[in-house]
Amino acid sequence: MLATITYTGPDATDLGFLLHKHPSKVQTFPMSVGQAHVFYPEATDERCTAALLLEVDPIDLVRNKRFGGTDSFSLSNYVNDRPYASSSMLAVALGQLFRTAMTGRSDARPELAASAIPLEIELTAVPSRGIGGLATRLFEPLGWAVDETAIPLDPAFPEWGDSRYANLRLTATIRLSDALRQLYVLLSVLDDSKHYWVSDDEVGKLLRAGEGWLPEHPDRELITQRYLAHQRTMIADATARLVELDDDSVPAEPDAQTSTPLYNLRAEAVLAALKDVGAHRVADLGCGEGALLKRLAADPSFVEIIGTDVSSRSLNIAEERLQLRQLSDAQRARIKLLQSSVTYQDDRIKALDAAVLMEVIEHVDPDRLGSVESSVFGHARPGAVIVTTPNADYNVLYPSLPAGRFRHPDHRFEWSRAEFAEWAQGVADRNGYQVEFRPVGEFDPAVGSPTQLALFRRV
Incomplete structure (x- = not known):
């Protein structure tokens, strides 16, 4: 699965400072489901692209009890889309490899990190379970221009129609930290089938990643349900806490002295x-x-x-x-x-x-x-x-x-x-x-x- 982030602007290679990954290096990181690679296929002063390639080992995925379940001999554990679709595994990789960038901190380029910049994000084979055009429905209210191209079941047989996968191209002028946090949440929502156990801290993760955009999203309920894997108690907790934030979704004035919401x-x-x-x-x-x-x-x-x-x-x-x-x-x-x-x-x-x-x-x-x-x-x-x-x-x-x-x-x-x-x-x-x-x-x-x-x- 592949995701690319492109920044077009003056000194475009400063994207490396924001992501905390050097443009001249190929870096490999071990993941619980395989390996993740970060590299820059393009790095000029006018345009810089960072790529995240996640290679999932389907055998290790099945044999890992955390992900594969107990029935490791079932054929369905081996024949699935998990190694290929841009799913919750890619969201986890984004969260781990770009954790500092998601917080908006860059000691080398603090002003750039705090600014909205022109970004283009491309994602391959994104699942959209159950709802056609879901990616557009999720990303457009956040200010993204969405090019959602459905992938046919078989190009040789167009009469078979489209698959439930799409390639996405997202463009917006937005802070990089906001873009990463939105991707982190919405990739799992599009997948609607998390590959890991949903623990009690998932509500906190959702609220942190959704700060500033989730409370006002028109599909907040759908996002909450899918991100929390339809766990009723967690959904109730998250929904109530989001409602509390509803009327406080406007950022506080810069000189506010109180830290109490x-x-x-x-x-x-x-x-x-x-x-x-x-x-x-x-x-x-x-x-x-x-x-x-x-x-x-x-x-x-x-x-x-x-x-x-x-x-x-x-x-x-x-x-x-x-x-x-x-x-x-x-x-x-x-x-x-x-x-x-x-x-x-x-x-x-x-x-x-x-x-x-x-x-x-x-x-x-x-x-x-x-x-x-x-x-x-x-x-x-x-x-x-x-x-x-x-x-x-x-x-x-x-x-x-x-x-x-x-x-x-x-x-x-x-x-x-x-x-x-x-x-x-x-x-x-x-x-x-x-x-x-x-x-x-x-x-x-x-x-x-x-x-x-x-x-x-x-x-």
């Missing part, structure tokens, strides 16, 4: 507000995959916890994340997951101590906000309501966020502090509540904090 600060602020109002019976409205529910469940002072969401899939993931089936009857009785919408009046959430709408209202169409007010503040009437939402004033501190663009593609709006205050005060006045506002996250004197919180107390 915004989603953690937001959850901590909500929990602090719940403690301030003395809440013990709480509903998380629009709970998603259960990020806040898990924190609530860990605190025994919350004796009744209700999570609602319109998505049954999200509720199933929340159930997995909370491990409800493994809890005792008494612990499980504290927690209820209900399919419902914040725009519907639901008697099951009436008269609680508090209700939370954490990063929910910005996902509601503005003309439906009246229904949210009616169902939560008018019908359910909890003792307190906690609402968090992005502060649009703060968006100017995100250098990668174009003017007029929201932080997340599913946001229907993002309010300034004045707009949020006007809405919240109107809701409080119309429904018999008092409201106070709290900043969440790094505070800037000019534009405030990235998240704004309103705490409503029923009068």
